[in-house]
Amino acid sequence: MAPPVYDCSDPDARAEGLAAAARAARAGALVVLPTDTVYGLGCDAFSADGVRALLAAKNRGPDMPVPVLIGSWSTIDGLVLGVPRTARLLVEAFWPGGLSIVLPHAPSLGWDLGRTRGTVMLRMPLHPVAIELLRDVGPMAVSSANISGSPPASTVQEAVAQLGESVSVYLDGGPSGDPVASTVVDLTGSQPRVLREGAVPLAEVSEVLGREVQLA
Template identity: 75%
Template sequence: MAETFDCAVPDSRVAGLAAAARAVRAGRLVVLPTDTVYGIGCDAFSTSGVAALLAAKRRGPDMPVPVLVGSWTTIDGLVGRVPQEARDLIEAFWPGPLSVVLPHAASLSWDLGRTKGTVMLRMPLHPVALELLRDVGPMAVSSANVSGQPPAADAANAREQLGDLVDVYLDGGPSGEPVASTIVDLTADVPRLLRTGDVSAEQVAEVIGREVAPA
């Protein structure tokens, strides 16, 4: 039976984060608030967890699951090489609504879907999400909804859609307007904008010092 924890209440927040950490380490699913929309997540290195996440969303592996991290330095262990443009964007916009796509480290054993050797990384600007990520490490996280339905803007809506497929729901209150993160692909010679969100193409170009190709 899924449990919901009100993170506005200090004791409930502590208990919820502990329960979520146990679930993640066991390869199970949790729902957590982020600075964009609510996310459904698991240990990024749990093959069974990612499979359960995709099944809960009723989605196939053709849309790989992004990875959330709790610190800037975490990415150094996840990608083969971090280009200076990526570091500049991370310094400017993390934590926040900017995702970067980079080649993942060849040594990593994970299965996030059909990634073609890449990984999408983001550090969310939400205290509950950051506390959990700093405890358990990188998490595979997608929007907390069934594919084709609107992303959940609160824990109750996430639970309506996902029910007992998720072990723990961390209720951090309404997420506000469901604005997606901007996605910048840095896997080729020319940076490419895959999606425009809260961070504009002009802001990205200003930080890296050159134009960004449209999707």
């Protein structure tokens, strides 16, 4: 039996789909959700079974850790070892939006996102369906909704074609925006470094931080 696809442009289907997706995520299952970049394949960030299933669905190993999406600015405080001023500045300037921040995660957290070397990559997406689901479920491990090596899904139909029955619930938010990856800023060292320039230009990161930031 094919997994359900919920049309989030219909208010009733959206409410039903969000409730089904939240139940699935809490049970350690996988969901596909729209984001402000491409469609995401997600699970509860604290579900080891969910993360293993996510990596298996993508045919990917733990050597590429799974990023974490969050639904509010304040969520970051409970997930990382400390929030430096540079992180606060970037959050206030670019969240929700296309900027990811890498920080040392709190050692007490019971999650396994892959070989993270004690760090976590966090982002708050600019998409109402994603935000609503994240505020219900809490932090979610989310990767692009595709099999590794294949193009990321920009529609829910493309996600279904690649991931099929490995996903319990699909949320259809319509075609995604331009498939531009987030900009990734590493704040784990003494100086901020941009690991990947994407949706947010390097110059804008430098302007917000008041210093020239180098592309690693």
